[in-house]
Amino acid sequence: xxxxxxxxxxxxxxxxxxxxxxxxxxxxxxxxxxxxxxxxxxxxxxxxxxxxxxxxxxxxxxxxxxxxxxxxxxxxxxxxxxxxxxxxxxxxxxxxxxxxxxxxxxxxxxxxxxxxxxxxxxxxxxxxxxxxxxxxxxxxxxxxxxxxxxxxxxxxxxxxxxxxxxxxxxxxxxxxxxxxxxxxxxxxxxxxxxxxxxxxxxxxxxxxxxxxxxxxxxxxxxxxxxxxxxxxxxxxxxxxxxxxxxxxxxxxxxxxxxxxxxxxxxxxxxxxxxxxxxxxxxxxxxxxxxxxxxxxxxxxxxxxxxxxxxxxxxxxxxxxxxxxxxxxxxxxxxxxxxxxxxxxxxxxxxxxxxxxxxxxxxxxxxxxxxxxxxxxxxxxxxxxxxxxxxxxxxxxxxxxxxxxxxxxxxxxxxxxxxxxxxxxxxxxxxxxxxxxxxxxxxxxxxxxxxxxxxxxxxxxxxxxxxxxxxxxxxxxxxxxxxxxxxxxxxxxxxxxxxxxxxxxxxxxxxxxxxxxxxxxxxxxxxxxxxxxxxxxxxxxxxxxxxxxxxxxxxxxxxxxxxxxxxxxxxxxxxxxxxxxxxxxxxxxxxxxxxxxxxxxxxxxxxxxxxxxxxxxxxxxxxxxxxxxxxxxxxxxxxxxxxxxxxxxxxxxxxxxxxxxxxxxxxxxx
Numbered sequence: 001x002x003x004x005x006x007x008x009x010x011x012x013x014x015x016x017x018x019x020x021x022x023x024x025x026x027x028x029x030x031x032x033x034x035x036x037x038x039x040x041x042x043x044x045x046x047x048x049x050x051x052x053x054x055x056x057x058x059x060x061x062x063x064x065x066x067x068x069x070x071x072x073x074x075x076x077x078x079x080x081x082x083x084x085x086x087x088x089x090x091x092x093x094x095x096x097x098x099x100x101x102x103x104x105x106x107x108x109x110x111x112x113x114x115x116x117x118x119x120x121x122x123x124x125x126x127x128x129x130x131x132x133x134x135x136x137x138x139x140x141x142x143x144x145x146x147x148x149x150x151x152x153x154x155x156x157x158x159x160x161x162x163x164x165x166x167x168x169x170x171x172x173x174x175x176x177x178x179x180x181x182x183x184x185x186x187x188x189x190x191x192x193x194x195x196x197x198x199x200x201x202x203x204x205x206x207x208x209x210x211x212x213x214x215x216x217x218x219x220x221x222x223x224x225x226x227x228x229x230x231x232x233x234x235x236x237x238x239x240x241x242x243x244x245x246x247x248x249x250x251x252x253x254x255x256x257x258x259x260x261x262x263x264x265x266x267x268x269x270x271x272x273x274x275x276x277x278x279x280x281x282x283x284x285x286x287x288x289x290x291x292x293x294x295x296x297x298x299x300x301x302x303x304x305x306x307x308x309x310x311x312x313x314x315x316x317x318x319x320x321x322x323x324x325x326x327x328x329x330x331x332x333x334x335x336x337x338x339x340x341x342x343x344x345x346x347x348x349x350x351x352x353x354x355x356x357x358x359x360x361x362x363x364x365x366x367x368x369x370x371x372x373x374x375x376x377x378x379x380x381x382x383x384x385x386x387x388x389x390x391x392x393x394x395x396x397x398x399x400x401x402x403x404x405x406x407x408x409x410x411x412x413x414x415x416x417x418x419x420x421x422x423x424x425x426x427x428x429x430x431x432x433x434x435x436x437x438x439x440x441x442x443x444x445x446x447x448x449x450x451x452x453x454x455x456x457x458x459x460x461x462x463x464x465x466x467x468x469x470x471x472x473x474x475x476x477x478x479x480x481x482x483x484x485x486x487x488x489x490x491x492x493x494x495x496x497x498x499x500x501x502x503x504x505x506x507x508x509x510x511x512x513x514x515x516x517x518x519x520x521x522x523x524x525x526x527x528x529x530x531x532x533x534x535x536x537x538x539x540x541x542x543x544x545x546x547x548x549x550x551x552x553x554x555x556x557x558x559x560x561x562x563x564x565x566x567x568x569x570x571x572x573x574x575x576x577x578x579x580x581x582x583x584x585x586x587x588x589x590x591x592x593x594x595x596x597x598x599x600x601x602x603x604x605x606x607x608x609x610x611x612x613x614x615x616x617x618x619x620x621x622x623x624x625x626x627x628x629x630x631x632x633x634x635x636x637x638x639x640x641x642x643x644x645x646x647x648x649x650x651x652x653x654x655x656x657x658x659x660x661x662x663x664x665x666x667x668x669x
Contacts, residue, residue, distance in 0.1 A: 013502065016409075016416040016418075017416045017417060017418050017419075018416075019360060019362045019363070019414050019416060019417075021359065021360075021471050021473075022066075022188065023360070024186045024187075024188055024360060024361070024417075025417050025418065025419040025420075025421070026117075026119075026174075026175050026185075026186070026361060026417060026421070026422070026423050027082055027175070027184065027185050027186040028080055028081075028082050028114075028116040028117075028120060028121070028122035029080050029081055029082050029122075029183075029184035029185065029186065030065075030075070030078065030079065030080040031065055031184045031186060031188065031189065032065045032066060032067030032068075032071075033064075033065050033067055033068050033071045033075055033076060033078075033079075034062045034063075034064065034065055034068070034076075034079045034137070035062060035063055035064070035065040035066075035184070035189060036060055036061065036062050036183065036184045036191050036246075037061050037062065037063055037191055037192070038060075038061040038191055038192045038193060038194075039058060039059065039060055039061075039181065039183065039191060039192075039193040039194075039246075039249070040058070040059040040061075040193070040194050040195075041056060041057075041058050041059075041181060041193060041194070041195040041196075041249075042056060042057045042058075042059075042195070042196045043055070043056035043057075043195065043196070043197050043198070043251075044056070044198045044199075044228065044233075045168065045197060045198070045199050045205065045251075045253050046199070046200060047154055047155070047166040047167060047168040047199075047203070047253055047254075048166050048200065049156060049157075049166065052146065052147050052154045052168075053144060053145070053146055054144065054145040054146075054152060054180075055143075055144045056142075056143060056144070056145070056181060057140060057141065057142050057143075058140075058141045058143070058181040058182055058183070059095065059138055059139070059140050059141075060081065060138065060139045060140075060141065060182070060183070061136065061137075061138045062079065062136065062137050062138070062139070063135065063136045064135060064136070073132070076127075076132045076133070077126060077127050077129075077132040078124055078125065078126060078127065079124075079125040079127060079137075079139060080122050080123065080124050080125070081122075081123040081125070081139075081141075081182040081183060081184060082116075082120050082121075082122070082123070082175070082178035082182065082183055082184060082185035083113060083120065083121045083122070083123040083143075083178055083182045084119075084120050084121055084149050084150065084151075084178050084179040085121060085148075085149075086145055086146060086147075086148050086149025086150070086179050087121075087143050087144075087145055087149065087178070087179060087181075087182065088143060088144045088145075088146070089111065089113060089123060089141060089142075089143045089182065090142045090143055090144065091108060091141075091142045092108070092109055092110075092111040092123075092125050092139060092140070092141050092142075093106030093107055093108050093109060093139070093140040094106060094107050094109050094127065094128065094131055094137060094138070094139060094140070095137075095138040095139070095140055106140045107128075109125060109126060109127065109128065109139075110125075110126040111123060111124060111125045111126065112124050117419075117420050117422070118420070118422070119150065119175060119422040119424075120175065120178045120179075120185070121178075123141070123182045125139060141181075141182050143181070143182065145179065145180065149179035149180075150175075150176040150178075150179040151170045151171065151172060151176040151177055151178075151179035151180035152168055152169070152170050152179065152180060153168060153169055153170070153171075153655055154166070154167075154168045155167040155168065155254075155312055155314050155655075158652055158653065159312060159313070159314035159620070159652070159653050159654075159655075160254065160255070160270060160312040160313070160314070161269075161270045161272045161273050161312055161313060161330070162255055162270045162271065162272045164255065165202075165203060165254065165255040166203075166254070167252075167253065167254035167255075167312055168252070168253050168254070169250070169251065169252040169253070169254075169311070169315075169327070170249075170250050170251050170252075171250060171317070171320050171327070172246065172247035172248060172249055172250055173247045173248075173320065174187075174247060174361050174364075174422075174423040174424050174427075175247070175361075175422065175423055175424070176247070176424075177246055177247055177249055180249070181249075183246050184246065185246060185247070186245075186246075187245040187246075187247060187357055187358055187359060187360065187361065187469060188359050188360065188469055189245070189359075189469055190243035190244055190245055190357070190467060190468075190469060191243060191244065191245075191246055192240055192241060192242070192243050192244075193209075193239075193240045193249060194211075194237075194238065194239045194240070195207050195209075195237070195238045195239075195251075196235055196236070196237050196238075197235070197236050197238070197251060197253070198226060198228065198233050198234070198235045198236075199233060199234055199236075199253050200228075200231060200232075200233055200234075201225070201231075201232040201233055201234050202234075202255070203234070203253055203254060203255065203256075204220055204221065204223075204234075204236075204253070204254065204255070204256040204257070205223075205234070205236040205251065205252070205253045206221070206236075206251065206252045206253075206256065206268060206309065206325060207236075207238040207240075207249075207250070207251050207325070208240075208248065208249070208250045208251075208322030208323055208324055208325040209238045209239060209240035209241075209323070209324055209325075210239070210240060210241055210242060210303055210304045210305065210323075210324050211238060211239025211240065211241055212238060212305065212324070213236055213237060213238070215258060215266065218257065219257040219258040219259055219266075219274070220256070220257055220258070221236055222236075223235055223236045224236075224237075240323075242302065242303065242323070242467065243467050244323055244354065244357075245357050245469065248321075248322055248323055248354060250320070250322040250325070250327070252309055252311075252327070254270065254312070255270050255271065256268050256269065256270065256309075257269075257270075257271050257274055258274070258307070259274055259275075259277075259278035259282070260282075261278055261281045261282035261285070261287055261308075262282070262285045262287050262288035262291075262306075263285075263288060264288070264291070264304070264305050264306055265281075265287045265288065265291075265305065265306050265307055265308070266305075266307045266308075267281050267282070267307065267308045267309075267310060268307060268308065268309045268310070268325075269309065269310035269311075269330075270312065273310060273330065273333065276333050276335070277308075277310045277330075277333050280332065280333045280334070280335070280337060280340070281308055281337075281340065281343065283337060284337075286337060286340050286343075286382075287306065287308070287343060287347070289382050290343060290344045290347045290378055290382060291306055291347055291350075293377075293378045293381040293382055294347055294348060294350065294351065294374070294378055296381070297374070297377050297378065297381070297454045297458070297459075298351045298374060298454065298458055298459055298462050299351070299459050299462050299463055301350060302350070302355055302466065302467075303323050303324050303350055303354070304324070305324050306324065306326070306347065306350070307324060307325045307326070308325075308326050308328055308343065309325055309326065309327050309328070310328055310329075310330050310332070310333065311327055311328065311329060311330060312330070313330055313618060313619055313620055313653060314620035314653055314654055314655050315327070315329050315330070315620060315621065315655075316620055316621060316622045316654075316655050316657065316658050317329065317621070317622065318331075318342060318621070318623065319342055319343075319345070319346045320346075321346045321349035321350075321353060321354060323350070323354045326343070326346040326347075328342065328343065328346065329619075329621050330619075331588035331589075331619055331621055331624070333586075334586050334587040334588065335586045335587075336549075336586075336587075338548075338549035338587055339549070339587065339588070339589065341375070341379055341383075341391065344375050344378045344379055344382070345371060345372070345375040347375075347378070348371045348374040348375045348378060349367070349371050351374060351462050352366075352367060352370035352371045352374055352462075353367035353368070353370075353371055355462060355466050355467065356370075356461070356462055356465045356466065356468060356470055357468070357469045357470070358469070358470065358471075359469035359470055359471050360417075360471065361415075361417060361423035361426070362414055362415050362416060362417050363413070363414055363471060363472050364415070364423075364426075364431040365413045365414075365430075365431035365432075365434070365435030365438065366435075366470060366471075366472065366475060367431070368431040368432045368435055369413070369431055369432065369433075369434070369435015369436050369437075369438055369439055370435065370439055370458075371432075372395070372432050372433065372435060372436035372439075373435075373436050373439040373440065374458070376388050376391070376392055376436070377450060377454065379391065380450075385515045386515045386516055386518045386519050387519070387548065387550065388515075389512075389513040389514070389515040389516030390513070390516035390519045390520060390548075390550045390551065390554065391550055392436075392511070392513050392516070393513045393516050393520075394550065394553070394554070394557075395432075395433045395436065396433065396510055396513075397557075398429055398433060399429045399430070399432075399433035399434060399506070399507075400506060402428055402429035402430070403429075403430075403505070403506055406428050406429075406430065408504040409504070410426055410428055410430060411430055411434075411503075411504035411505060412430070412501070412502055412503065412504055413430065413431065413434060413435060413438060413472075413500060413501050413502075414472065414501045414502055434506075434507050437507035437509060437510055437511075438500045438501075438507065440509065440510070440511040441500065441507070441508075441509040442457075442479055443457075444509065444511070445486070445493065446479075446482075446483045446486065448483070456482040456483065457478065457479055457482040457483070460478060460481075460482055461475060461478040461479075461482075464478060465478075472501060476497065519547070519548060519550065519551045519554075520551060520554050522543070522546070522547060522551065523547055523551040523552065523554045523555040523558075524554075524555070524558060526538060526543045526544065526547070526555060527555050527558055527559060530567075530572065530575070530576065531562065531566060531567035531568065531572070532567070534571075534572055534575040534576075535575075537575075537579075538579060541579055541580060544579070544580050549587065549589070549590075552590065553589055553590065553593065556582075556590065556593035556594070556597070557593065559593075559597060560593065560596055560597055560600065568601065569601050570601045570602060570603045570604075570608075573597055573598065573601055573603045573607075573608070574603065574607065574608075577594075577607040578607075582594040582607075583598075583606070583607040583608075583611035584611070588615075588619060588621070588624060591611075591615045591624075592615075592623075592624050592627070592628065594611070594615075595611070595612040595615050595616075595624075595628045595631070596627065596628065596631050598611065598612050599612065599628065599631035599632050599634075599635045599639055600631065600635070602635060602636070602638060602639065609642045612628060612632065612642065612646065613642065613645060613646045613649060613650070615628065616628055616629065616646050616650045617646070617649055617650040617653065620653055620654040620655055620658055622658055622661070625650075625654065625658055625662060626658070626661055626662060626665060629643055629646065629647070629662045629665055629666055630665045630666070632646065632666070633665060633666040633667070640666075643666045644666075647662060647663075647666065
């Protein structure tokens with residue numbers, strides 16, 4: 001059970017791995033000796049069935065690291081890169097200084113692939129004597145990536161919106177990009193990169209970067225026509241001129257086109273969904289409003305362009321903040337912009353995460369907690385205090401539920417990373433919502449308004465550490481400097497900060513969200529009328545229509561807490577659906593809650609179990625599929641039968657990892 005925040009056991013803490021600058025047990029690389037500065041990536045990507053292969057050359061430019069002078073001759077004679085079992089390294093060569101890395105210019109060097117952890121291998125490259133003493137070197141690695149790796153997801157045509165062409169994409173966070181290219185896979189420092197991606201025509205390749213090809217009148221990026229094996233292929237060229245942590249290198253390949261949605265933004269997706277996506281994110285230039293609010297609050301937007309890539313239905317996640325090109329779930333295309341606040345979160349990463357990055361996965365809250373705080377400041381600017389208060393209350397409820405299933409060590413903001421621990425295995429709500437609570441406490445403790453906190457602390461923190469990787473001590477130093485009047489209280493406050501960072505349990509402070517009552521009170525009153533007498537609750541649907549989406553979700557969350565004794569049940573669900581069309585709503589968050597209510601109360605028919613099967617058939621998002629399938633499997637023999645039907649009809653449209661997760665959830669259901 002989660003408790004209110006408290007400190008850890010001192011003796012037990014002493015045995016935990018220390019969290020110190022420059023230490024990252026999740027990387028095999030020797031970046032302290034040789035540190036990568038730039039990657040040139042030349043990849044041929046074929047996502048078609050029967051192929052599903054990425055063949056590439058990665059040129060890795062390295063300089064002496066901060067530990068080079070103290071390293072032995074043997075340590076200087078080896079470069080270690082992170083790789084993965086899915087990465088088949090064919091050759092490694094050393095390019096002379098100033099060479100372009102071509103075969104003619106590069107000399108082969110010895111290498112070996114050694115075991116490292118369950119989530120990666122170590123590519124050990126032996127340098128000749130002269131290179132080991134150089135100030136900088138360039139390695140040329142030729143390799144191939146097939147199926148089964150952590151970075152690249154391959155989707156068949158049936159898993160896309162258009163159902164005609166295949167698709168693939170990569171996500172690097174946290175330590176997955178070692179499965180995309182041999183690299184130094186740590187957030188401890190930043191790199192630049194350039195890429196040439198070659199794909200079968202008529203597929204389009206995209207890369208998250210600022211140096212992007214010109215976009216034609218057809219909404220597609222310019223490409224060079226080439227021939228590969230007698231077939232027409234297209235080659236796209238990209239540059240990322242700003243330095244980023246390597247986990248933010250990301251690509252996508254598919255049947256893609258775009259439309260402009262703002263002065264510095266386009267939305268990309270499959271042609272079948274382009275009009276709907278352009279309307280969703282272009283109406284009222286909502287994306288530009290979020291960007292402009294972020295600039296007013298936190299300083300200049302540093303990435304030149306901000307595009308969205310609406311992913312295929314099989315995409316398992318809500319979003320990924322790849323710089324200049326955020327990947328988002330198609331579930332956000334609700335038809336009424338009611339879920340666009342997710343985009344505000346991803347936009348806020350343009351300052352917290354992408355611009356100022358956690359230097360260690362032990363302190364992921366420096367990315368996500370600050371982003372949650374910044375997102376809510378943007379939402380307050382654009383949508384008002386009541387909206388943000390209600391959304392924040394929902395966040396606290398998510399954190400409380402997650403704490404019940406989170407082991408004590410992972411309830412901390414600073415999570416000790418033991419060797420062999422995959423940072424992805426530490427993922428939960430804590431760095432997001434507890435991190436948000438900590439930033440809110442910093443503001444409350446400073447005794448200032450939100451506007452003063454933004455101006456004195458957040459803007460200065462971002463400006464001082466832009467394009468840098470930071471530890472919590474860097475952030476706190478900026479906080480102390482922003483509010484010098486707190487220095488007299490340092491002895492009092494420092495122990496409290498230590499508890500925030502290293503203690504488990506729910507946060508001891510949460511900001512005032514009472515403004516949200518203006519939105520929740522009408523929702524709770526409406527639910528009360530439905531529970532009392534469904535026949536007279538909302539005859540014309542006006543009360544429901546007057547609620548904003550988060551208030552509707554609040555009503556449905558409260559409904560899920562009710563049982564037969566409270567007046568809830570299949571009959572009430574039928575009446576609600578007849579009045580509000582919940583079973584066919586385009587809003588995936590409403591459909592999620594409706595599906596959970598159907599499973600709880602065993603509602604039959606088109607608006608009941610049939611609608612649940614249709615919902616999981618329409619989406620591959622983990623947040624939706626897993627809890628719905630779990631609820632069905634826990635709903636007696638009838639629920640188990642529906643779970644089997646749903647899996648049989650829907651699972652071909654899910655990613656393999658989601659299929660495996662659902663099999664574990666439903667068992668023999």
